[in-house]
Each structure stands twice: as C-alpha cells, then as structure tokens.
Amino acid sequence: MxxxxxxxxxxxxxxxxxxxxxxxxxxxxxxxxxxxxxxxxxxxxxxxxxxxxxxxxxxxxxxxxxxxxxxxxxxxxxxxxxxxxxxxxxxxxxxxxxxxxxxxxxxxxxxxxxxxxxxxxxxxxxxxxxxxxxxxxxxxxxxxxWASVMAYRTDSLKRAPKSWADFWNTHSFSGPRSLQSAEADLPELEFALLADGVPLDKLYPLDVDRAFASMSRIRGDVKKFWNTGALPAVLLGRKEVVMTSLWGGRADELIKQGQPVAYQWNGARRMxxxxxxxxxxxxxxxxxxxxxxxxxxxxxxxxxxxxxxxxxxxxxxxxxxxxxxxxxLPTSPQNLKIGFDADAAWWDKNRDAVTKRWQEWADA
Missing domain, CATH: 3.40.190.10 (Periplasmic binding protein-like II)
Known part of the structure; x- marks a missing residue:
C-alpha cells in the first residue's frame, strides 16, 4: 500500500x-x-x-x-x-x-x-x-x-448506513464525516459516484465531472479530508466524526478496543x-x-x-x-459481490489530472 x-x-x-x-x-x-x-x-x-x-x-x-x-x-x-x-x-x-x-x-x-x-x-x-x-x-x-470501506459509530446514528448514498444523506444520517485526501492515496471519486446512483458495474471510466459535483454536495459536512492511513480511525475513535472512509482493518482495531464502531462492505473499493x-x-x-x-x-x-x-x-x-x-476480508465470497475493484489502468492514465483537480477543488 x-x-x-x-x-x-x-x-x-x-x-x-x-x-x-x-x-x-x-x-x-x-x-x-x-x-x-x-x-x-x-x-x-x-x-x-x-x-x-x-x-x-x-x-x-x-x-x-x-x-x-x-x-x-x-x-x-x-x-x-x-x-x-x-x-x-x-x-x-x-x-x-x-x-x-x-x-x-x-x-x-x-x-x-x-x-x-x-x-x-x-x-x-x-x-x-x-x-x-x-x-x-x-x-x-x-x-x-485490501479495501477502503465505510465505517461509522453505532452510538451516534439512529440506524446503520447501508450504502454510500446513506453516507451522502446528511439529513437522515446527520453528523460530521471524513473522506480520504489525495495526499493519502487515490481520491474517492467512486464513492461519490455510487452515492449519486451509478451502479457498481458502470463506474469505469469514471465520470469525473459528475463525481466532483457529488463531492461538492457533501463537502460542508466533511470535517476532515484525512491524509494518513491512521487518521480516520483516530477521528472515529474520538467521536470527532460519525462516519468515515478508511482502509480495511482499521475499524477492526477499534472494535477490538471495545469502541462502538461498525463498518459496511457495500461499495468497498478493492486494491x-x-x-x-x-x-x-x-x-x-x-x-x-x-x-x-x-x-x-x-x-x-x-x-x-x-x-x-x-x-x-x-x-x-x-x-x-x-x-x-x-x-x-474483501475477497470473501459474500464481500466480493458487493464491492468493486479499482481500475488500475484507468487510474494510471488519469491519476495526475484527477489529483490536480482534487487539490484545486479542495483549496477553493
């Protein structure tokens, strides 16, 4: 990684x-x-x-x-x-x-x-x-x-979010969020597109304009765009956010510590x-x-x-x-059905342009 x-x-x-x-x-x-x-x-x-x-x-x-x-x-x-x-x-x-x-x-x-x-x-x-x-x-x-998944605090939400559409639904699932910064790894455009209704099998090639429009709709509720792999678990553990994207395994560590945390494999991005x-x-x-x-x-x-x-x-x-x-594990028979694999060829071709745009968007 x-x-x-x-x-x-x-x-x-x-x-x-x-x-x-x-x-x-x-x-x-x-x-x-x-x-x-x-x-x-x-x-x-x-x-x-x-x-x-x-x-x-x-x-x-x-x-x-x-x-x-x-x-x-x-x-x-x-x-x-x-x-x-x-x-x-x-x-x-x-x-x-x-x-x-x-x-x-x-x-x-x-x-x-x-x-x-x-x-x-x-x-x-x-x-x-x-x-x-x-x-x-x-x-x-x-x-x-490995995978990036959505994790959340079970004590801060009335019901469990089931999808990235729920993550983007700030009315029914209120509270501060966190998402990954381009400084940490690939911007999470796929999650924005899934939240906007794009099916798993229709993600690539990514509609970058649509993804940034979706990101803009939730931006005011994103407390922090995390830039290190450890940070989202810290934010979640301290109750500074109620939901976040994070790399697989980080949520399990919180759960083992007795934290009221769960995570959702639906829409997980596999690498x-x-x-x-x-x-x-x-x-x-x-x-x-x-x-x-x-x-x-x-x-x-x-x-x-x-x-x-x-x-x-x-x-x-x-x-x-x-x-x-x-x-x-992201490749269990059950979890395989509900996640997706990042398209390495698409990201290799488009990563620099997407990252530049993400940085300009984040700084605006």
Missing part, C-alpha cells in the same frame, strides 16, 4: 541520490531476513522490497519463513520506494530481486519499462487457480487484496498488492519460486489470518479460513 507517487521529477531526484550511495544498501532500509544474510551474489538469497511494519511481519511469518524452510533460499527484506527501484533499473543495477507493491504502481513501472514481463508458465499455482484476470496483468502477479520483478534483476529463478509459493491456497490462507490486508486472490484459500476471519 505504497502511498508515494511516481513522477519524472521524483525519479530524477532519486537517481541522483542513488548515485551518491553504495550499491550494497542504496537508499532502502534493511528490515531483516528469514535467515542470516548471505553474500550478495548467492542464488540462495532473495532480496524482496515491501512496505515494512506489521505488513512485513505478517509476510515473514506466513510466506518468507516457510518458503526459506522449504527451499533453503534466504529472504532478505528491504523498504524501497518505487521511485528508488525505477532509478536503480535505469542505472542498470537493480538492488532487489522482487517487489511487493500495488498493481497500480506496477502499471506505472511497466509503462516506464522497469519490470520484467511475467512468464505464467513458470507459476504452477496460477494454472487453474481461478485468479481474476485483472490480478494477472502482463508485468505483475496479484497476491493479496490488489502483488509481485513484480524489476527489469534486470539478478535472481529471477528464486523470485518465481517465491511468487509460486505465495499463491498456494494454504499459504494465501495463512497470510489472510495474520493481516487485514490479506484478502486471498486464490478462491480456494477461502475454504481454509474460518467464517469470522472471512467476514473481515
């Missing part, structure tokens, strides 16, 4: 910074490995970049350590931003063998010719697995799905994280082995049990997950 934007200026700045650093560590942060670090040229050592934190901890327990135990291949993790790896590739010296990032960022990197095309014939776990086509683009492989191999990476054989391992149903299920962002892309994995955990 990398929040940074990939732009030409960012890439150029990063390239300059990389030129002044050593090849061993670049600009990334070494987070650890499933075993002791090996020599840089060892084919028994796989360097993987991900976003770190609790996400890395869950990946380590569910994927990296079991993979190392089975194959003898050490997984060393680093925290590089996409722009850093793009700069490394442009210099002809990628310092990671495999990336874990959003399919949207991989869409951008593929356009910059910084990713190897995926040879699906090398992935036994993909064949016949029923992975959705949009999670298998030419230059990446989807691994886990997929996956694997991408930087162009020129030196250990593609091991990278393919790890990708293949991570898509086994039992491995998918193990990660889903540890992370709220771990919605399996392999349908068979849901049969290995308890009902209480399934209820918290």
């Amino acid at each position: 990398e929040a940074n934007r990939i732009g030409r200026r960012t890439v150029l700045r990063t390239a300059g910074a990389l030129a002044a650093t050593t090849v061993v560590t670049g600009c990334g942060t070494l987070m650890g490995s499933s075993e002791s670090r090996g020599s840089g040229g060892s084919k028994k050592r796989l360097v993987v970049s991900n976003s770190g934190g609790a996400y890395n901890d869950a990946l380590t327990e569910a994927i990296y350590e079991p993979f190392a135990k089975e194959t003898g291949i050490t997984v060393t993790t680093v925290n590089y931003q996409s722009a850093q790896i793009i700069a490394q590739v442009k210099q002809g010296r990628p310092q990671v063998d495999l990336m874990d990032n959003t399919l949207l960022n991989f869409q951008k990197m593929a356009g910059l010719e910084c990713l190897e095309p995926v040879d699906q014939d090398r992935l036994k776990s993909v064949k016949g697995a029923g992975i959705a086509e949009h999670n298998l683009p030419a230059h990446a492989v989807g691994k886990n799905v 997929t994280n996956g694997w991408g191999i930087p162009k020129g990476a030196g250990n593609t054989d091991a990278a393919y082995q790890l990708i293949d391992f991570s898509l086994r149903p039992e491995v998918q299920a193990a990660f889903a049990k540890l992370s709220p962002t771990g919605g399996p892309v392999v349908p068979a994995a849901t049969k290995l997950i308890s009902e209480d955990v399934l209820a918290t």
